[in-house]
Structures are given as structure tokens and as C-alpha cells.
Amino acid sequence: MNRFFLGLAAVLLVSGLGVVAFSQRPWLPLENVEQPVPFSHRVHAGVNKIPCQYCHEYARRSRTSGVPPVQRCVGCHGSAVSGGLLPITRPWADHGHPSFEIRWNRVYTLPDFVKFTHRPHINAGLACQTCHGPVETMDRLVPVYEINMGFCLDCHNKRGATQDCEVCHH
């Protein structure tokens, strides 16, 4: 009898671990992501009204929206010639990397088996906020929506977009 319960316990433990592991869903947006630079979307997109795609310039052309190159930051924040980087108040932590390389921490990510592409969504006129929430009000970027398949399909349903599984999973 003891052995039976031991076995049962083992099975339960293993399946429990499996459930826990699966419920982690490591590709969901992360809540508490600190960045190496105290960058504020509120200041940039909200106060200064910089269009999203000024920095995330690949969104309409590519799968990924892109993270702005450091050159884009420097373009506004001055340059070495004009007297250094102006309002960036704190240097980024990672100094072991090539000069001026910034290692941002991801907030949004998708698993390999989801082939989301920004290009058709942006070109269909969707606002970035539809999925990313009111980014222009956030100092630190936090996810508003849990981006999962239900979230995608809700919208695809409403708008009559494709519901073919293979379109995202291939």
C-alpha cells in the first residue's frame, strides 16, 4: 500500500511539475523589466509626441518592429561633437560590451512557433497601442494585455482576418 502511495505521489509530483512548468509560459510579456537605461516611453511618445515608428522603424516593413539603434538616440540627444550625450542621466551598466552597445531587456516576446509579423498589422492601420497598450503613458514599459492566442484570435474574429492556424504556426 505504501508503495502504491509512493508511486502515486511520484506521478502527482511529476505531473504537478509539468503543469507548473507549462503554466510558466516563458514567452508571455514580463511585468517587471528593468532596463539598463532609465528610458521613458511617456516622455518620448507622450510628452514629446514622437511617433512610435520614428524609433521602431522596421514595424511597417518587417517581422520585427526593431529597437532603435544608438545612433537614433544620439540623433536627438546631441553627439560627441556638440558636447556629449545630453539628458541621458545614467550610463548603462554593461560596460563589457562594444562601446555604446545597449542590451535592452525584452518585455514582449513570442515563442518560435508563433510567426507573428508586424508588417501586415501596421499596414492594416492598427495602432501599436492595440496590442501594446497606452505605451505613451508609461515611464517603464509594462504589458497591458496578455498576448496569447486568444488575444490574437479575438481581434482576427472581429475584423474578419484569417483564422488559418498555419498562417501563424509554420
Add this chain to the structure above:
Amino acid sequence: MAEGLSRRSFIKLAATASVAALPGCEPAARKLIPYVVPDDNVIPGVPAFYATVCAECSAGCGVVARVREGRVVKLEGNPVDPISQGALCARGQAALQGLYNPDRLGAPMLRRKDGTLEAVSWDKALGLLDERLQAAAKKGANRVAYFGSRQGPTLDKLARLWLSAWGSNRLIAYEALNDEAERAAAKACFGRTDLPVYRIDQAEALVSFGADFLETWGSPVEYARQYAAFRAPRPLHGGTVVGRSAYVGPRLSMTAAKCDQWVAARPGTEGLVALGVLNVLVNQGWLPHDSGVDLEALRGLVGMYTPAAIAGRCGVEAKAIVRLGELFGQAHSAVALAGTDDPTAHIGALILNTVTGNLGRTVVFTDAGPPPPPTTGRAEVEAQVAAMKAAEVDVVVVAGANPIYAMPASAGVAEALARVPLVVWMGQVPDETAAYAGLLLPIDHPLESWHDVMPRAGNYGLGQPVMQRVFPTMALGDLLIRSARAGGLGPKELPWQDASQAVAASWQELRARYQPSQSADDFWTSVRRHGGLFLQPGTAGVKLDPAVLKTAPNLPEPAELVLAAFAHPFFFDGRGADKPWLQEIPEPVTQVVWNSWAEIHPETARQLGLTGRASQLWLSAEVDVLEIASSQGRVELPVYIAQTVRPGVIAAPLGQGHSAYGRYARGRGANLFQLLPAGALSVAVKARPTGKKQRLVSPLGKSEMMGRALVEAISVEELARGVAPRPEAPEAPEPHEFYAPFKYPVHQWGMTIDVNACTGCSACVAACYAENNVPVVGEEGVERGRIMSWIRIERFFPAQEKAGHAPLLYLMPMLCQQCDHAPCEPVCPVFAAVHTEEGLNGQIYNRCVGTRYCENNCPYKVRRFNWFAPQWPAPLDLQLNPDVTVRGAGVMEKCTFCFQRIRHAEITAKLENRPVRDGEIVPACAQSCPSKAISFGDMNEPQSAMMRRRADHRLRNYAALAELNTRPAITYLRAVYHGKGKA
């Protein structure tokens, strides 16, 4: 590639990209690293394309590299290049695995006294090299040698300059499989130093004297394309004409299998057969009188070689030789090819082409200026090796050649290199010769460096780096320039800083010669964009040297048992063996993977005391091991008994049997070069069974179709009469539709595959591996039936009773048929196998739980299951296509007509507010196909090229296993054969 990309800050979105490298359920990379300064040429997520050239063989095909986030993920043929015309063979595709090979040397290595290797810095290595070179040069002239291979005009020039800097002229351009015999023949017959260009598509008859022109001979991609046109039914002379072809040689190679006749002559007697054919032509009076050849002299040359006289010596029936004569003499235009090591065969073929008036039509010498330089002749190589053995050389640089592997022990390369105080090996994956080197220097892969090729006169291919270095390697050209500088060459003799400048300077010379009106910049941009300079040369008038008709041919004596070695279609002379894709793609005729074998006739097997039953490799078989000994050495090989080789011959592929050359090549099969005398491909041998057993592994089971119609064929006569052949398959039952039919309002994707055009070359298979992240499972995996290829070449022998009324071999690409009534879909308990809105049988990897019901229910065996998480040892994983999911363990996977490409085109079309254009979507297999056997398109669109191809060949349409009523989206076109009777 623009200098900008290669030299500026390298792509930093590696984190984004590496997401793709992780199996589905692992956490994705959590860092985003943007460029500091962005590159205008790179949009992350959007591929960039660079034109370059393939360096895998001397055909020099133009290539377009698809580069994602700074790393090349796929090679495709360059449509502008006249040789490849957009296609690329399996070897070319697999160049990627040479680039990303995990066994590439990662740092300069110095051999310690105890023989072990020690990594040293580049400065130290180059310093040591220069020091030793200086010492050598001080001792006198010609104390330094360069042991290279065919490497393109600019590198040749640099190697020469480098040697001159060290006071030497010992330059060896060594190729184990070279065109020496062919060049000698062209020289003897026409006084030409170049080789003719063949136009098989202009011919109506073809005889190949041992030339495997669809696999390894000459320019296989080009010839496969031409041969497909040759074999396509064409309206000509008021009827339907399908080119007739014959192959003369001891083994039914893939090329032979695609011919109408296989004349199984003894190895080495192909030339004699050619003389016999000439004899028939002369005696029958089938020769035109305006060919400019002295027919009396020809009669004098070939008079004694009547078919009856030579039949015994060649080991073929006299009738067969007469038939060859008829085939050649009665055709309006014909072409003879020769591909053996024997100059007589080449001379015979050239005379055949000349006397039948085909010179200038199907065989053309061009007037395009200087031909590519020849490889170093055998005598010269032997002299250089002798000099090394005599301690006349102090430093040898081995770059690109592997003489220890490819030359017989009797050539004495090992002793010679042992006598040289410093052997410097330069290359990628350390090979057998590297084991003899004191200094090993890692060199850029051709895809990482500037180079050029010149496959033939007037055809210049420019190789540009398509990505940054994978390892801390150095370009061979840069190294030579730097070392030559140290040797005292000043800016006058050596005006370039590095190889890129040297290449650019060579190309400006070409501009001055051929396009002087163009500005230097425009020209440079243009050749980089197009991948080279392709002139359209005219035909040179040549005349057969009458002396050749007076020279009695030197004919070898046939031996009792002969080893006929042949270049493996994927490993060629061994250089492909380090690439796992090439190891895992089955050789088309035997379907053997990961090994080499001795192919013998059942009769020969009995004579050797083995069973006379043909080998049936049902995934694997324990077979006898044969010991084969020649005057040069001995090897042991597993036996493959089949009727694909004539009696008295052991046919075996070159390319395996490496003792080094990386984890994928080492310790597989045997190295046949150990048996062959230098420069020969056949040799008299003795063989005996060892009593040992070994496994031969093949993914294919039965060699016959067992009465089912997977591959179908139609005879030319039936085609001309307009009747479809009687179906082989059981009658299809009247279909009862249980479910409502699917509706495809927008597209219904489909394919048309011309089995007649398919040569079995497996370029599609390699392309699919590359495009779709298909894992390699290794020999044991294949043995367990776990091969993962989504597309394969089906190979069947015709049933006994059909012999003569069927092609010699059935070869056909098999991939997911995207059935309308898919047996796989209703059995999936979790709806992972789904029917898409566009008619594909989708497979949703993240939903799949691995029941494998779908695989069981698939009649075509095209679904593949991941028994383990696939492995790509770094940096092979850098090749993975980020647009395709990397499947994890326990997941079923399959072909979806390259859905990522379909989707990309659909999105683009939608954004441009237009329908998808016909031809806009090209799946990887169709893209790579040299003979353009595969077309893809919309079945809803009757005017699409794919549907028109069906309509144009209505009589040849069939569906694989139609009786199952699966209603595939692939329509095959029957193979065409010439029925027996009228040969």
C-alpha cells in the same frame, strides 16, 4: 556585398535572431541588442540577397545568398548566371554546412614536438611562417612550394606572386578528379587549350561514354537543364520527338538510369566502344561528306574495330554497338560526351561529334579569349612530390588540396611531406593532410571572402563575402599578400593591400578588356549585383587535326576483376563528406546513406563465394564485407549486390573513408583513392570475402513498386498515338463523398512535377533541408526509419516483366501531396493536422502531441516524427531559417509547400493591393531544381504556368496512388521512355 556592411559594426540583433535557434518550448532570448550605427542594407527580419559564386566544384555556378540579420541562411542559383540559371545542386546548397561546420579550425595551431596541437595567436603563427620562409628563401631558389587546387584567377595570381616573393615557382594546382584527359583530347584533336561547350538541348541523340553529366561531370546543373529539354517531348519533323540517349559504362549511374540504353561496357573500354561506333558509321556510310574529315583516314583508324571484333573485349554484344551507331548516325543532330580517365574515349567522342557534323552545333568551341588555366598535370605533380622527397623543399603550403587523402600511398606524398621541415596547412575543416602539417592556419570559407572563378572562357564569376566571419579566420588572399610583403614584394609588384583590392583590380582589367566604355564604379557595381561578367561568345571555327586519325589509340587490356571507382554525386572527390546533409541524402541509385559500398553483380558475387541474391536494404541489412586489393593497397567495403553494375566489376563511390575531416566524415566507409593508381579511376583488383558483416543503411525499403503506381511512365509511341497507358494500379473505386467538399475561394495551391525531367539529383532534398530546418538523424536514425527529409527521391526498378517497356529506373520526388481528402487529417485527435483555407495539409507543431496517427495513416510516408530534440552543434544552428519553426521532440512535421514563402508573398501582394502573381511563390524544392521539373501555382487559376503545364501534357498527367482517392494537389507528369523494338 558593399564594403559598408562587411566593415561596419556587425549586426547586434543577435538575440532576436537566436530565438529561432531554440526549440519551441524553451524560454526565448531575453535581450535586445540594437545596432549602435545601423546598416542601411540590413532590416532585421527582412532578408538581403547577395550574388556570389559557388566554390564547391569547378562548374562555378552563380549563387544568390539569402542573408538574414547578417548571416547567410540559404543559397540559391543566380538566375542571371548562364550556367546555373537559378538552380543549384545539392553540393552547392550544402556549402552552408561547410561555412558553419562545427569542426572548422577556430584558431591557428602549431604542432608541438610530441605531435599535439597548440593554439597560437595569428601574429605568432604568421611571424613563424615568415621566419621559416625567409630561412628557406635564403637557402636558394625553389625551396618553397604551394600545393593548391583550382582556385580562380585572382587567387592563382596571388599564389604565384607569393611564391615569387620567396624565390620559387613550385605552384601545384591539384585536383584529384580533373579534366586532364579531356583537355589532352581537345589539344590532340583541335589544338585547343580549352574545352568545348556542350549543347545537349540542341541534340536529338546523345551517347555518353562514361560521363556522369547529371551528377559530377563538368557542369551538372547546366547539363541537367539541357538534358530535360532534350528529353521533353517536342514537336519536330512532323511528329513527336524525344531525345534518345545511351550511356556506355560499367555502372548504371543516375545518369545512365536516365538514358534509354545502358551499354554496360567493361571499365576502360568506353573509348573502344566509341571507335566501334565510328566503325559502324563509316561502314554504313552514315557520315556526311561535308564534315571536312578525311573519311579514308578515319576508315584506316577505325577499320579494325568492327562491332564483332571488339564486342568480346568490351564485354557487350556487337548488336549493342551497332545500335549505338544507328542512334548516333541516324539522328539529325547528336552529341557524344566522354567522362573517363582514358584519353581515347575523349578523342573518340570528339571525332564522333566532328565526323557527324555536330561540331559547332551541339559541341561548340568558343572564341571568348583565354580559357581557365589547367590543373597541374600528373607528371608535374609527381615531379614536385619527388622534389619534396629529395629534401629540396623547406616550406610547403597546402591550401585547398588534400593530397594525403586523394593520392595513392604509392605516390609517396606522406613521405614527401614528412621530409619537408615545415608543412603549412590552410583550410577550414582539418583533413588528412592537416595531420602532416606543423602549422595549421584557419582560412575563410569562400562565402566569407573575396574570390573569383572562371569556369570557362568568357564566363567570369565574382565571389563576394556574404557575411562576416564565423570563426577568427583569415582570407587566403590576405594571408598571401601579407606574407609576400614580408618576402620583400613592394607596392610595385604587389599594389594591393588585401585580397578584396586584388580581386577588384583583376575585375577592372576585365572591364578594360570587355567593357571599356563603362565607368569603373558602374562596372564594379554591376558585376557585384549580377555575380559576374557573362559574355556571349561566338563559335570558333575549329578543324580536326588529321594527325589524330593516324595515331593508333592506346587501349588498355581488360582485367578479370576491375574496380570502377566513381565520383559520389554528393561527396565528389571527398570534399563533401564533412557536410551532414550530403551524408544523409541517399545516393540516388543505391539509396545508401552515411557509408560507401562495393556494388557488384549477383554473378560476380557468386564467383566470389557470396550469395547471388540482390541486396534488399529494408532500412538496413547485414551485408558481407569484401576485401579489395589492388597493386596500390587494400580496403574493406560492405557489398551491395545489384544488377546495376556489369559482371566482373566492383563499382564503388569515392569520397568516404576519411580518417580526419570532421565528425561527420571521419570513419565512414573506405577511401578508394588508396586503390587507384594516380590519375586512374579503374584498376585491376583481387577481392575476397572477409567473413565479416557490416550494416548498410538506406531509408528506402522495397526496390519495386509491387504493382502500385507510384511512378508511372508512358512510351513515346503511346504519346505519339495519343493514348494513355493502361493503368498499373488497381481500378479506383467510385468515390463516395462523405463530407462536404472543401471550398477554396481564393487560392488552392498545387504542384505539377514532371517525372520525365527529374534526374534524381536530389538538389530539392538539400534545398528543403536548408529552407525548413530539417534535422539530420545520422546513420542510426536512418536505420530506425527516422530520417526527417520532407522530400525524397523515390527510386524503383521496373518489374522483371516490364523490362524494356519502362525506363531503366523510376526516379521521382515524393513530398506531401497536400491531399484534398487527406488521410492524415481526420485521425489527429488534437487537430494538429488541419486543412488550410488554401488547400494545404497544415501541421500545427505546437498543437501536436505526437500520437503519430497521421504518419500511420499517410499512404505516401511523407510525415516525419521527431523522436528526439534535433541537434545542431554550434555554429550549424546559425544556418537555421528564422522564418520556420524549429520543431522539438515529440512533434510531427511535414512539407507545407514552404508555407513561409507563400505567406510572405501573400502579405506583400496584399500590401501592394494586388493578387498574388503567378510565379511569385517558388517553394525551395522547385527553386533549386536544375531541370525545372517542379512547378508550383494556383489550381484555381487555369492560366497559371503550373496548370498550363498540366494541360499541355494531359496524356502524361497522373496522381500518385490515385486509387486511394486522396485527390492530391500534386499532379505528376509521366516519365517518357522509348519502347523496345525500335531502338
